[in-house]
Amino acid sequence: MSFKHLLFGNLLALAAALPGVLSAQSINASMNPNVTIALAPVTGGGVRNIDFGTISVGGTADTGPGNEANTSTAKWEFGNLKKNETVTLTFSLPTLTKGSSTLPVQWSNAGYGSWCTRRDPDGVGTCGGVNTEVGTFNPGSGGASAHTPTGPGNNDRILTVWIGAKVTALPPNMAPGLYSGTISLTMTIL
């Protein structure tokens, strides 16, 4: 039996073993003359919105620095990255306005952005320890670059990104209504 037939057989066996998984994927194998198999994807997106809690007139709000323990901060997560991968992270941070009235959000805070990459084949691990790299940045500075750790395994690196912010004192004469905006993160493969 040729190697190609063995490969095809193994793929079929895997497909049979994981019907709920593979039926939704784009594995498309034609053995001759070319083999075409969808590549391991990068996957990810926004996990959590930023949460300032209740802000009273004249009061302030502070999510605190973005990190794994702080659930008030915005969070993104990307998976299936390779080891030794470098990606850049850039942010578009909104001004929250309603008409001519602006909600005073302060995005530029040293250490309020952070990232963590880790080897996590089970998808249940946390940052810290071996096979982890971390970095902090100021979200107002535009962004950062992150690097995935080396070590065993390959398609199992996870990148998590957090950013926090502050709301300075709300003026008592602020116009009532909805102040909304969108934090946009661009993760770029080099």
Add this chain to the structure above:
Amino acid sequence: MKPAMRMKWIVRSALALVAAFAMAGTVWAVSVSPLAIYINGRERSAVLTLYNDGTRPEEIQINFAFGYPRSDSLGNLTVALADTAPTGEPSALGWINAFPRRVILQPGERQAVRILVEPPAGLAEGEYWSRILIKSKGGQPPIEQRRDDGITVRIDVETTIAIPASFRLGQVNTGIAITNASAAVRGDTVISTVDVARSGNAAYLGSMTVEVLDARGAVLGTHQEHLGVYHDLRRMSAISVPSIAGAASVRVTIESKREDLPPEGPLPAATVTRTFAISR
């Protein structure tokens, strides 16, 4: 790539794909495959696969931009994405397109997006660059924080995954040269600075290994990273070494291999190595 190597790569990719989608307990929004698109002058199209592995419907938009990795004097990397390319840059913007450009994927649903190029007549041989921007919302429903006096705050998050998309016309070639290299000790860490410049008419895609050596050539510490050199680049690495007193030199090796990219991505190029002393 030789057939045996290609097959080995395919097996690895297939198993990785199965493992990736079989991961339990992990829910993300949008999957994108492959991580880069390379289109040649004969086929003039490629397929990008999107998949919603989240738990909510995802609206996904496909756009294009121009940008490539640049570095500052400290080796910090940025990729400035712009709607237009600077004059003189080999840009594919304006004649690269995607169909469809907007999709809504239900959880578990996938969509093939065809990337097409229609280069202008008389285009010179070479490689032309762009970035595909895959934008999605996702996560959880927006939090609305209400105050008693009628002020409501709502901040959403959205995500764009930007992957390279290159069109190669005719003969393309690339190469890499180390134009400057130095290393210094800071505490128990060796800080290496490596400047590289690309040759040829296509981007250099490869990997760089930085090794700290002792006086006998034994490796004390290593750093590895992927490279995408479109013109030139400065990279800095910090390698922590337990026996810093014994660190004597740094060896840098750059080779045209990238495990994260499709096999047709990195163009063949000679491996480059340089060893240089650590200054103290």
